[in-house]
Amino acid sequence: MSFAEPEAFAERRRPRIRPRTAAAAACLVLGLGLIGGAVTGTWLTGDGTEDVTGDTYTSAGTLWHSVPVDQLFPRTVEGTGAGPGGADRTWTRVAVAPDSGCAQAFDPLLRKVLAPVGCRRLLRATYTDATQSYVTTVGLLFTKADPAAMSALARRFDDERLDRRNDLIPRPYAAKGTVAAHFGDAQRASWTVSVVTDAPVVAFAVSGWADGRTVDSPQPAAEAARSGATTAPAQAGLGNEAQGLADRIERRLRRTIGTATEKPS
Template identity: 65%
Template sequence: MPAHRPRAAIPTRPEPSPGAHAPQPPAGIPPRPHVPPARPDTGAEPPVAPAETTTRLRPIAAPLPPEAPPRPAVAPAGRRPVGSVDLTPPAPGTRPPHPGPAAYSWVPPETPAEMTTRLRPVRTRRPARTLGALACVVLGLGLIGGAATGSWLTGDSSADPTARTGYTETRTLWHSVPVDTLFPRTLRGEGAGPGGADRIWTRIAVAPDGPCAPALDPLLLKTLQPVGCVRVLRATYTDATASSVTTVGMIFTEADAEAMGTLNSRFTTQGLDERPDLMPRTLPAKGTVAAGFGDRQRASWSLTVLTEMPVVVYAVSGFADGRTVTDPQPAAEAKADGATSAPAQAGLGHEALGIADRIEGGLRKSVRTATEKPE
């Protein structure tokens, strides 16, 4: 087998260097800049530069204190102060100096709106003032308790708004008490006559309760207007000899204690109970000795304003034979010693006051019974 001969190497053709056969530009034209060959497309996307997420700070000039103006910077020879602007034009053929980086100042972020509620300042407590207030409270409670205890011990019920008094009971007493209690059939007056003689009066007529206008004189009704007239109750009596007749009445008002006290003072100081033009009217009764007892037969009268109840009690007397009286006289004057008038000689002043006192006493007794506390 012949020996293997090595194969002679085939000479390779040298590759021409880049630009060896490239056309040369004519003289005087600068060569084209070298452009690197494009990289082969490998299918991979080129890396993407990360996006800037931070906020760039805007240049803010550093604030200066308001109280001290800024001093001009003094720079050594040949140097400019930092932050100053050189207004000298550059020399011909030289480039202007590149401006330095802008100065940045850090600005704190805006303070968020305050969402909490501010607490109001609490005043400093003063022990002395607090102790004084407590002492006043204790003293007030002691006074109230003492007053209540005193009222309970003395039986005073004025502090109780629901307590029964002469005013609260009398307002309804006129239609709840029997007529024989208000106007008894017989009245006895021991020592009520002239010279202290005893008297006995008999009831001969009773009028149903009625309004004030028909029973009272217009001027008297006007005088009682401040207390408000509600109802009038009337009855007529005669003495044992049937020689005199007397009409007695009770005027119920709607006033309180203060108003009745004012009215009583007015009657006393102004003498209204002695004026003939304020004399009460009579109650005649047909078929009796008082059949002819009218306004012209009035001889003496009595008029009393009570202060413990809203009532005015009156009485007017005259002759039973129906004679006319031209000079009527108040009961207090007709009872006076030495009085010589016709009403005084007939004892008509005693008749009016005696009957009025008995009717007033019976009314007080009825009110007292109605207001007594049950045991």
């Protein structure tokens, strides 16, 4: 029977490692460590190859029933620099329409233009300015479309300048018992329509005078808000009313989408 020699007395000859071999081994270990760390980081943060954009788009389409109305259409909206000449604006909500379909919200021709993206739900609210001289209805149309269809609609609006045609104006929401009670189709003075391509949403606004006066020649907000415009809607600042309020409601929508789709850290 024999026993192994104790380590203290072993005089085995250690193999000699060449410098190039040692460097290569170190690089291999370091590389594996970096790869492993990157993979681990992906698992921890959720920043893998999943389609985050697609998830965001899908989530945005459900906001109409999961977000409080005050978050989408706040009671008061501040419009710093939104008025003519950079004047400040403050809008106060006077009414919120019941969420509905789109049958009565658009003129037949505009409804036909929007038909390819479908109508899942329509949300609208009407605001007035601080002097209660003007009224503006702002709306969010949640569609049934995928990103490709929304992009196609946006291109059509741009190519054919559909947002400038006065036969494609959204209808206002005239709430009884409010300053907007007489805000009907004949009172539409200025408007804007925006096709949002990173969410299934079409945002719009239409403005008019609160006293119920009719308008013979409505003017798109992009033209009425232009410096030097001399039409009645432009002189009254109704283009700024429609554009300024629509922009701020759309910004709130985008912030809400970002908050709703944030992953916990």
